[in-house]
Amino acid sequence: MHMGKTVAEKIIAEHLVDGKMVPGEEIGIKIDQTLTQDATGTMAYLEFEAMGVPRVRTKLSVSYIDHNTLQTDFRNPDDHLYLQSVAKKYGIILSKAGNGICHQLNVERFARPGWTLLGSDSHTPTSGGIGMLAIGAGGLDVAMAMAGEPFYLKMPEIVGVKLTGKLPPWVSAKDVILEVLRRIDVKGGVGKILEYFGPGVKTLDVPSRATITNMGAETGATTSIFPSDEVTREYMESQGRGDQCVPLTADPDAEYSDVIEINLSELEPLVAKPHSPGNVVPVREIEGMKVHQVAIGSCTNSSFRDLMVVAAVLKGHRVHPDVSLAISPGSRQVVYELVKAGAMADIIEAGARILENACGPCIGMGFAPPSKGISVRTFNRNFKGRSGTEDAGVYLVSPETAAATAIKGVLTDPRNLGFDPPVVKYPKRFHVDDSLFVYPPEDGSKVEIIRGPNIKPLPDFPPLPEKLDGEVLLKVGDNITTDHIMPAGAKILPFRSNIPKISEFVFTRVDPDFPRRAKEKGGGFIVGGENYGQGSSREHAAIAPKYLGVKAVIAKSFARIHQANLVNFGIVPLVFKNPDDYDKIEQGDPLEIPLGDLRGEISVINKRTGEKIPLTHNLSEKDIEVLRAGGKLPWIGKKNA
DSSP states (O other): OOOOOOHHHHHHHHHEEESOOOTTSEEEEOOSEEEEEHHHHHHHHHHHHHHTOSSOOSSEEEEEOOSOOOOSSSHHHHHHHHHHHHHHHHTOEEEOTTSBOHHHHHHHHTOOTTOEEEESSTTGGGGGGGTOEEEEOOHHHHHHHHTTOOEEEEOOEEEEEEEESOOOTTOOHHHHHHHHHHHHGGGTTBTEEEEEESGGGGGSOHHHHHHHHHHGGGGTBSEEEOOBOHHHHHHHHHTTOGGGOOOBOOOTTOOOSEEEEEEGGGOOOEEEOTTOTTOEEEHHHHTTOBOSEEEEOTTTSOSHHHHHHHHHHHTTOOOOTTOEEEEOOSBHHHHHHHHHHTHHHHHHHHTOEEOOSSOGGGGTSSOOOOTTOEEEESSSOOOTTTTSOTTOEEEEOOHHHHHHHHHHSBOOOGGGSSSOOOOOOOOSSOOOOOTTEEOOOSOOTTOOOOOOTTOOOOOOOOOOOSEEEEEEEEEOOTTOBHHHHSOOSTTTGGGTTOHHHHGGGTTTTTOTTHHHHHHHTTOEEEEOOTTBTBSOOOTHHHHHHHHTTEEEEEESOBOHHHHHHHHHTTOEEEEESSGGGGGGOOTTOEEEEEOTTSSSOEEEEETTTOOEEEEEOOOOHHHHHHHHHTSHHHHHHHHHO
16 A cells, blocks of 8 residues: 655645545645735725734735736835735734735745745745645635635646756756756646655756746646755745754655656756747747747746846847846845846846836736737746737746856757856855745734725625526637736736726737626636636636626536635536537527536536536535535625624
């Protein structure tokens, strides 16, 4: 009988409070630490307030301000004041705007091997690079964890990614995860944890591991994780946190449901072409393509390691006259060390634009490409329109490839630069300045919460009826992202705490008329293809459609986080029993769905054709209870009562 455990299984077993660790069965795990960012956190804390819990019940909760730092009017700064007052009242550490990107900061200052982390951001698995079980979720699930509730999910399969060899010159961690995406694409990780092991692991430093776990989110994986070893200890000691490091590796007889083998020595520079992170080819295949801009940073590639490489490539060169280069450092610590090493001077002398230590261009918050522009970025997503320019082409690459491209003016394989690759020398001890972390008082009961006029109360969530009627408001294809459903960017994100207003943007990138039609029809249904709702964890992609009256989504399959968010806000996620039946429903068709108690057989009746189409779902008993109550907030209220 198999007794050995993987790293992920060890952490889950230690935190298991409900269910059995059998793949596909629902489990509940205790959450040690939570993470929010300001684009999703404002709603999460409104939800936490609604629960009436006097103080967070986690070991540690951190609220980061890193997404909406562009202050074009009162909305973002008002919400920052709200976040700061909530943090003081409920016992949460606040990371002020300008401190850095949540995932980079969390790896530097708070991530711990063996702990569990739940974050209201899909790239929370970044902390898996340090041996943490770090999972992205919707804000309401994070609020529940802060209230002391377990986090429920289907027990994932554990897929091993065996690394052998050593990365060749000019190839880095970004190329490793692009290789994983090339093999399994954007839904190959659904229902799985990617656990890295093998002799190649020890050749990768923690920032490189964090790049790989960060972008594992693009495969649809529940999370990705590395062991905690001597490399982890060395990194944590350099951050003054060596006492928090514990060794954590898989048992010799641990078994994986599947194994992906990657020989690091055989990798080459890769690029994800528009408009999917899974559309991966070698850089050499499209080398020479003219480029308008290069953006280096994001939570994927903004570490000291990455920007030191960029600085070394740029040293003694100039950014090409036809290219605009922007660099977003991941944290103040990264900036300090770049300045101290003289690397910042090399970057500036080359002609780069230095942006704020924030997410920035990655979420369409500035530095948009020109019309039909080509933008080469070290980011994790290249969905159509996400950059802020609908007809732009965004290509995802490593920092090495990005820097080479910036100086050549065309997409460039860095192996063709004609000089040796840089070797990054790490400081024995990084400069630690936690002054932009605001720690809460021991007793926050007297703190008054500041609410700007843009913060609106949550909508009502009535119980689910036994039968749903309505029209198909929209029919979409495969791999619809949360950016399609609820766009981000500088114009829309300031309304994240104002559901009536933000709902005016639902699906407008797909069909500008959708919000008006949904209101006029009194709500209805969405029909989708495979992997509906991939991408961000933003629960606004569920709560805003709920506000517009969306009652159910019928799809071929769902992305994990988005399905959970639909359940949380009382929208029923249903799946075609026969995927070909997708063709039997058209936009505008009147539908009737007798749900009963959601436990029996379910069909949808197309009133236009008279056809009865069988549906199914993979909802747990708890999911069904939540849906019948109208969503997770009324469910927890009923449970507490």
